[in-house]
Amino acid sequence: MSDSSPPSTWLSCVSSVAKTVALAGGGAAVVLVGASAARFAVIYGCYWWNRRRYDLEKLGPTWGSRAMPIFDIFSPEGKMDDWIEEQCRDPAKPDRFRTVVNMGPFVDGSQIVLVNDADAIATALENPASFPKVPMSLDGLKALIGEGLATSEGELWHRNRKLLTPLFHFAALREAFPCIIDNTVAFCDRMEQQIDASPNKQAIVTRIPFNDLALRIVIDNAFSGEFDPHWMEDAWTVAVRRAMDCQMISFLLGPLGRFISRQYVHLKVGQISDKIKGVVHKRKQLAAEASPKPSSRRDLVSLLMDTEGMADQQRVDESLTFLFAGHDTTSNLIGWALYLLSKHPDKQRLGQAEADLVLGGRAVEQADLPKLQYTKWIIKETLRMKPPVMLLDRLCREELKVADVTLPKGTIVWLGFFFVANDERHFDSPNVFMPERWDETTDTQTGANARHPYAYTPFSAGPRNCIGQKFALMEVQVVLASILQRFHVSLAGQDRVTRVLQGTTAPMNLMLRLTKR
Numbered sequence: 001m002s003d004s005s006p007p008s009t010w011l012s013c014v015s016s017v018a019k020t021v022a023l024a025g026g027g028a029a030v031v032l033v034g035a036s037a038a039r040f041a042v043i044y045g046c047y048w049w050n051r052r053r054y055d056l057e058k059l060g061p062t063w064g065s066r067a068m069p070i071f072d073i074f075s076p077e078g079k080m081d082d083w084i085e086e087q088c089r090d091p092a093k094p095d096r097f098r099t100v101v102n103m104g105p106f107v108d109g110s111q112i113v114l115v116n117d118a119d120a121i122a123t124a125l126e127n128p129a130s131f132p133k134v135p136m137s138l139d140g141l142k143a144l145i146g147e148g149l150a151t152s153e154g155e156l157w158h159r160n161r162k163l164l165t166p167l168f169h170f171a172a173l174r175e176a177f178p179c180i181i182d183n184t185v186a187f188c189d190r191m192e193q194q195i196d197a198s199p200n201k202q203a204i205v206t207r208i209p210f211n212d213l214a215l216r217i218v219i220d221n222a223f224s225g226e227f228d229p230h231w232m233e234d235a236w237t238v239a240v241r242r243a244m245d246c247q248m249i250s251f252l253l254g255p256l257g258r259f260i261s262r263q264y265v266h267l268k269v270g271q272i273s274d275k276i277k278g279v280v281h282k283r284k285q286l287a288a289e290a291s292p293k294p295s296s297r298r299d300l301v302s303l304l305m306d307t308e309g310m311a312d313q314q315r316v317d318e319s320l321t322f323l324f325a326g327h328d329t330t331s332n333l334i335g336w337a338l339y340l341l342s343k344h345p346d347k348q349r350l351g352q353a354e355a356d357l358v359l360g361g362r363a364v365e366q367a368d369l370p371k372l373q374y375t376k377w378i379i380k381e382t383l384r385m386k387p388p389v390m391l392l393d394r395l396c397r398e399e400l401k402v403a404d405v406t407l408p409k410g411t412i413v414w415l416g417f418f419f420v421a422n423d424e425r426h427f428d429s430p431n432v433f434m435p436e437r438w439d440e441t442t443d444t445q446t447g448a449n450a451r452h453p454y455a456y457t458p459f460s461a462g463p464r465n466c467i468g469q470k471f472a473l474m475e476v477q478v479v480l481a482s483i484l485q486r487f488h489v490s491l492a493g494q495d496r497v498t499r500v501l502q503g504t505t506a507p508m509n510l511m512l513r514l515t516k517r
């Protein structure tokens with residue numbers, strides 16, 4: 001078009017482009033809304049049809065009539081958790097209303113039932129073939145971490161579990177210890193510098209610095225620190241956020257949504273995978289040149305490299321799994337523990353007194369861990385009251401008996417660890433933060449009164465329990481003892497902390513004030 005074109009020609013050109021874009025956008029929106037509405041109609045239709053198979057009288061009051069619960073778990077207010085807690089904790093409710101709770105439809109139209117019964121949880125977790133992970137939930141996770149230990153099943157899972165178990169043996173944990181303490185001391189030093197530099201001699205911290213610390217520890221342990229932790233933190237945070245958003249899109253739009261969201265998540269996860277592949281190739285090259293490895297420690301990558309016949313993609317997926325499973329969980333546990341300690345200064349003082357007695361002025365050593373008993377109880381109690389994983393979903397490939405209710409094949413069960421561990425049928429005064437309850441010398445729930453072994457399973461149980469449990473407990477014990485040794489922790493401002501599900505259950509709005517002791 002020449003410079004001399006009259007302005008009206010320009011205008012009509014722009015306006016027709018705008019019209020076309022608006023029409024296309026409007027059309028797409030109509031298609032999306034129509035597709036979602038149709039999908040919901042089918043889901044609810046299937047759900048109402050399915051409900052005939054249930055003795056609804058025996059399922060507790062329903063949440064599902066209000067909404068599809070799967071969407072509420074993404075809401076920052078955590079309304080559904082509060083509702084469940086209300087139901088489960090109300091002593092006026094008949095027992096069975098607290099044991100089996102009708103949670104409404106799953107995204108494929110099947111019935112979700114929350115199961116708060118230790119016997120039923122035991123049956124489901126001990127028989128993964130009859131009660132596998134829910135394929136549709138796994139699908140979302142696979143977009144993020146591929147087909148690693150947490151998302152694989154059958155023979156592949158079995159082989160990988162056997163292969164990766166040595167990473168968590170006593171000797172391997174001993175090797176991992178220096179990296180945990182070095183990162184923790186550096187974290188405490190940074191906090192002290194912030195306090196010294198601030199006019200009112202305090203540091204205000206959210207849950208982010210704990211997240212960074214936990215991620216650094218995993219990166220160092222799994223990859224011998226071969227990544228830039230800042231880059232990895234940012235990339236990982238974006239990837240997890242995208243995966244959470246995309247789960248919603250896949251649920252809303254079905255297979256098409258799943259396809260689109262996978263591509264979107266992959267744009268970020270692909271960058272992380274490329275970095276991991278880079279480490280794998282570097283190690284291969286060094287092995288070929290018979291050069292010494294950058295680290296003589298057997299980290300995750302070296303273990304994966306030494307496995308004959310393992311494809312590089314499998315190595316990447318296992319690495320992503322450890323990044324995912326190994327840092328959000330522990331950082332949230334640290335955040336929740338400090339939150340509870342800030343609300344219970346008397347318990348905090350007991351933890352500080354123990355740190356003073358065992359450590360004096362020096363850093364934690366591995367031999368101190370068995371002596372830091374009170375710190376261990378704080379962790380156990382935090383895992384009971386504020387577990388990073390509140391429940392797990394499973395698909396019933398066979399009937400599941402829960403108290404006097406039989407759930408038919410095809411039911412999606414939510415195994416409510418959290419609700420069982422906060423039920424007065426298993427724990428006295430469950431709403432009270434009482435680390436001392438874990439003192440085995442005074443525990444009244446022993447012998448014939450022994451607590452049900454599945455009444456407290458924050459790391460899950462059975463063959464698919466958490467492989468990183470010992471590592472996580474060691475890490476959190478070191479971090480908490482070091483913080484208690486050096487700082488007072490209190491809430492900065494009003495308590496606005498709520499639970500939010502971001503992969504794991506995180507303390508949203510956590511704002512702590514650290515001052516030097």
Ligand code: HEM
Pocket residue numbers: 133149150151161321322325326327329330333387388389392458459460463464465466467468469471472
């Ligand atoms: C407070 C910290 C942690 C908590 C509460 C926790 C909790 C859990 C739970 C409940 C499961 C079962 C998930 C399911 O069946 O769907 C699990 C599995 C798993 N966890 Fe952890 N975890 C923690 C820390 C860690 C760490 C530090 C690592 C690794 C370094 C790790 C690695 C894994 C892996 C790989 C699985 C899958 C195991 C399998 O399926 O065989 N976790 N975790």
